[in-house]
Amino acid sequence: MVFGEKLRTERNRKGWSQEELxxxxxxxxxxxxxxxxxQNYPSIEIVIKISDLLELTIDELLRSDEELKRKVIKDGRKLAYPRLKAACDILFLVGAVLLALKLGVLALNKLTSYEVELVGGRFFWNFASLILMVGGGVGAGVLKEKYKTD
Known part of the structure; x- marks a missing residue:
């Protein structure tokens, strides 16, 4: 039984009209x-509400309808993408800030009589920003390819 038929059957079993549901x-x-x-499918949030109202498991609602299963999976990916993309963007930005700090301190030391020392070691200041920026950029690129719209 496809989702629409299951919804109609269970709604009628509860004695509800379409308007009441x-x-x-x-x-x-x-x-x-x-x-x-x-003709259309509900969002995953609505599927969860339907499941609760009709006292059915989500599996009972989705299992029989391949098209609805694909839609729910696609919607789930769209929900995950922004969070992962934001994490990659933050990594990139942290790397850019570290690079800007290093360049600022180097310029300050060159152009003034100040001698500001970078705490954390040469390796950190030479490679941390590069690693973070490359990691964030590659991660964002991989996500973009993975979650491309069809």
């Missing part, structure tokens, strides 16, 4: 009708 889900009656007729 729509009110419980905070959607329009037309949305419920489209789901039941297979």
């Amino acid at each position: 729509a009110e419980k889900l905070y959607v329009s009656r037309q949305a419920v009708s489209k789901w039941e007729n297979g």
